[in-house]
Amino acid sequence: MRFGGTSTAQPVLEALDLTIAPGAFVTLLGPSGCGKSTLLKILGGLLEPTDGEVSIGGRPPSEAVDRRQIGLVPQRPALLPWKTALQNACVLRDVATGKGRSAESLRAAENALALVGLEEAAGKLPHQLSGGMAQRVSIARALAMDPEILLMDEPFGALDAITRDEMNEKLAEIWTQTGKTVVFVTHAISEAVFLSDTVHVMGADPGRLVQTLDISLPRPRTREVFDDPVFTDYTSRLRELLEPKATV
Structure with a gap:
């Protein structure tokens, strides 16, 4: 390169x-x-x-x-401040499918948050999360796509x-x-x-x-x-x- x-x-x-x-x-x-x-x-x-x-x-x-x-987890979480942890976890899947928010997207995001141990923080906004929690939401956002x-x-x-x-x-x-x-x-x-x-x-x-x-x-x-x-x-x-x- x-x-x-x-x-x-x-x-x-x-x-x-x-x-x-x-x-x-x-x-x-x-x-x-x-x-x-x-x-x-x-x-x-x-x-x-x-x-x-x-x-x-x-x-x-x-x-x-x-x-x-492919799912990408960047150096910084880059969460949307007006969206909850669950909504942030949905973002990439919503954009990729082009169908907007769906029950399937929500289920995938909920499962991803559970996988990173944040199911109880689903309704919290980014400013209510610690640095480690925010990064886990970032990982969940990628996992919700179910990439290989x-x-x-x-x-x-x-x-x-x-x-x-x-x-x-x-x-x-x-x-x-x-x-x-x-x-x-x-x-x-x-x-x-x-x-x-x-x-x-x-x-x-x-x-x-x-x-x-x-x-x-x-x-x-x-x-x-x-x-x-x-x-x-x-x-x-x-x-x-x-x-x-x-x-x-």
């Missing part, structure tokens, strides 16, 4: 070759500015790559979007450490229950190890894949796994891969 005109084009991503299996939880881990979010937008059909191609089940991302196979793939762009980056750990546990639980394919972007090493089947480490200037690490920790995972020596070993290996190499 390159941005800019022909003479001033800046390479953002280069020589990327990536395969993701259905039902996997895959994390793109790397420093800020390495192209993680750009890659996620390409996978989600929001950007067209300068060269190469993306195939989702044998189809281009644009077709996967049209077939409602969830693309998640650092969804917990703005949360405090305790809430972030809680959200990681909740997301791991949701993934186990739904079996969806998840592509998750983060620059937090512990988060990547806790959540993932596979971590793809990215480097910058331009963005590229540095190494792939399979995470063999048993599931289900709770915060107690942070004390497991195997968990510590994974985080140490990833930290070494991410640290800039000293030059002499």
